[in-house]
Amino acid sequence: MTDVQHAAFSKRLFAFLADVVIAGLLVTGIFLLLWTVFDVDRYKDVYGEVKASYEKEYGVTFGMNAEDFGKLDKDAQDNYTKAVDAMNADGRANNALKTYLIYALSILAGGALISGLLLEFLVPLLFKDGRTLGKKLFGLGVMRTGMLRVKAPVLFVRGVIGKAVFELLLPAVMTATALMGVTGIFGFIMVGVFGIAEIVALVKTGGQCFLHDILADTYVIDWSSQPIFDTAEERDTFLAEREAARKAAEEENEAFY
Numbered sequence: 001m002t003d004v005q006h007a008a009f010s011k012r013l014f015a016f017l018a019d020v021v022i023a024g025l026l027v028t029g030i031f032l033l034l035w036t037v038f039d040v041d042r043y044k045d046v047y048g049e050v051k052a053s054y055e056k057e058y059g060v061t062f063g064m065n066a067e068d069f070g071k072l073d074k075d076a077q078d079n080y081t082k083a084v085d086a087m088n089a090d091g092r093a094n095n096a097l098k099t100y101l102i103y104a105l106s107i108l109a110g111g112a113l114i115s116g117l118l119l120e121f122l123v124p125l126l127f128k129d130g131r132t133l134g135k136k137l138f139g140l141g142v143m144r145t146g147m148l149r150v151k152a153p154v155l156f157v158r159g160v161i162g163k164a165v166f167e168l169l170l171p172a173v174m175t176a177t178a179l180m181g182v183t184g185i186f187g188f189i190m191v192g193v194f195g196i197a198e199i200v201a202l203v204k205t206g207g208q209c210f211l212h213d214i215l216a217d218t219y220v221i222d223w224s225s226q227p228i229f230d231t232a233e234e235r236d237t238f239l240a241e242r243e244a245a246r247k248a249a250e251e252e253n254e255a256f257y
Contacts, residue, residue: 004147004219005226006208007140012220018134023115023168030111040103046096051087058083105176109169116164121155130155131223141223144216147235149228154216162212170194 007015035041055061060083069077087093124130130142130150142150142158150158171194178187201211213219221228229235 005222007220007222009207011138011140011222015132015134015138015140018137019119019132022133023119026115026119027108027111030114031107034107034110035103038103038107040100040107043096043100043103047093047100050090050093050096054083054087054090058086062087101180101182105173108176109173112164112169112172113160116160116168120159120163121152124150124155124159125152129223132159135220135223139223141221141226141228142218143221143226143228144218146232147227147229148232149230150216150218154218158212158216158218162210162215166194166211166215167198 051062058079060080062084064080069080072080119132124132124142127136131140135141144150144154171191174183174187174190174194177183178185178191183190198211201209201214205214208219227238229238
C-alpha cells in the first residue's frame, strides 16, 4: 500500500483517448459557436470578392501552379504577374485576410483554453477527486508524490498549463501558423521540440509520466488500490498505525509459538 500503484498503460491510453474525444467535441462546439457569433466568414467573403474582381479584370484564375504558368506565353505570364501584384497590394483584401487569420487562431486558442479549464480543472474539482471524465470512466486517478491528494493549484498547473497550453494549444497554433506560412519552418521545429520533450519525459520516467505530470509532480494511479491522503500528517499517522499493528501481530505470533 505504500508503493505507488501506477495505472496500467492500456487503461491510461483508453482514458486519454476518451478525454481527447470529449475535448475535441467541446473545442469544436466552442469554435463553431464563436465563429458564428463573430461572423468570421464575412472576412473570407470580402477577400473572395476582391479576388474575383481581379480575376475578372485581368482574365485570370489565381492559384496557378508553376507548371501551368510555364505553359503560358510571355504576354499571358506578364498579365498574370500583374494581377497577382495588384491583388497583393490591395489593402482591403490584405486587411480581410489578416483579420480572418487572427480570428481563426484566436478562436482556436480560446476553444482549447476553455476546454482545458472545464475538462481538466473544473470537472476534477467538482468531482473532488482530481479525476477527468476519462479517468473516472476507466478507474484511474491522480495523486501528488507522497500519496497526497491533488488540490486546485496543482490541478491548474497539470491540466491547464501543462496539458491545455504546452501539450495542446502551442503545438496546434505552431502547426497552423506553419501551414499558413506565418512561422514557416520555425513552427514545425517548435512542434518537433514539444514532441521530443514529451518522449524524453516518458523515457526518463519509465513510461509513467508525461510533461504535465512532471510539471505538477503528479502520478496517474489505479484508483481502487491506491491510498491517497489529504495531508502529509494524515499519511504519516496512517503509516505509523499500520506499522504498529504489524509489529503487534508479529509479537503475538512469536508469543504463540
